[in-house]
Amino acid sequence: MAKLPSSFRETNRTSRNFRDQYAKLPEQVRRAVRDSAKLFHKNPAHRSLRRHALTDNKRGQHQGGSFSVTPTAQYRAIYVVVDGINVWYWIGTHAEYDTFTGG
Amino acid sequence: MTTGNLAFRNARQYMKSYSEESDVIQRHNEAMDCRNWEDVIHMAIDAFEWTLRADQSYRVSIYQGEEEDIAIEREIEGLFYRWMEVSARLEPHIQRQIEGGFKLDRLAEYRRCVTEIVAIVKSLREGDDQTLPDVLIQYRDAAIQEFHNGETTEFF
Numbered sequence: 001m002a003k004l005p006s007s008f009r010e011t012n013r014t015s016r017n018f019r020d021q022y023a024k025l026p027e028q029v030r031r032a033v034r035d036s037a038k039l040f041h042k043n044p045a046h047r048s049l050r051r052h053a054l055t056d057n058k059r060g061q062h063q064g065g066s067f068s069v070t071p072t073a074q075y076r077a078i079y080v081v082v083d084g085i086n087v088w089y090w091i092g093t094h095a096e097y098d099t100f101t102g103g
Numbered sequence: 104m105t106t107g108n109l110a111f112r113n114a115r116q117y118m119k120s121y122s123e124e125s126d127v128i129q130r131h132n133e134a135m136d137c138r139n140w141e142d143v144i145h146m147a148i149d150a151f152e153w154t155l156r157a158d159q160s161y162r163v164s165i166y167q168g169e170e171e172d173i174a175i176e177r178e179i180e181g182l183f184y185r186w187m188e189v190s191a192r193l194e195p196h197i198q199r200q201i202e203g204g205f206k207l208d209r210l211a212e213y214r215r216c217v218t219e220i221v222a223i224v225k226s227l228r229e230g231d232d233q234t235l236p237d238v239l240i241q242y243r244d245a246a247i248q249e250f251h252n253g254e255t256t257e258f259f
Contacts, residue, residue, distance in 0.1 A: 012257070013256065014258055015242070015245065015246035015255055030259075031163075036166055039165065048162065052231045053231065053233070055232065055234055066235050072155070072158060073155065074155055074219060093222065097236075100238045101236050
């Protein structure tokens with residue numbers, strides 16, 4: 001499988017948790033995630049990716065920097081921006097995400 | 104990308120069958136064999152799978168550089184909403200079958216589809232300003248630590 005562009009790889013890293021979750025995804029979903037990464041690289045705000053901020057406002061802090069992106073209707077991937085680098089740390093279905101929110 | 108491709112045709116067709124057959128089976132509730140309910144459940148699962156495929160097929164075309172098509176996006180969303188509506192109407196009848204002691208084949212799989220669709224539809228309505236759940240704060244903090252320790256790796 002062809003690698004993503006070097007300029008993308010330089011600015012996007014993955015955590016251990018993300019890699020573990022990604023490895024368990026069905027092949028067609030992994031392919032869609034990789035394809036969506038190319039579009040994300042060109043235009044992170046592209047409407048199809050439905051990117052939006054996730055704010056940590058617990059403990060009286062307002063810590064921004066996390067974003068949710070939707071590579072397929074069923075899945076979302078989440079990253080945090082650290083020193084200008086996107087660190088991807090979670091990927092799963094919306095249903096799995098809802099178990100965290102009590103939804 | 105057009106709505107005439109295989110995934111779209113199948114998504115539409117399976118959704119139509121699921122919707123129509125569930126109406127018939129509800130009208131003839133008492134006379135129906137539990138195997139008919141199983142067939143409807145199988146149709147629901149097929150309709151769900153094909154709608155996901157239609158979505159993926161559309162997205163791949165966008166990711167490969169094609170223009171977005173609002174009509175296609177609305178149709179996909181419409182299929183998700185329709186599936187949820189039909190399943191909500193069906194639920195009391197399925198419940199009655201279970202209470203009557205019938206074991207419905209692939210019921211657990213169907214239930215997973217319901218959970219997934221509800222979450223998908225909820226995500227479609229999601230606004231911009233969301234709060235990061237506590238569990239994910241832990242994953243985020245661990246990821247930041249890994250980054251500073253030089254333990255993150257390239258995206259695949």
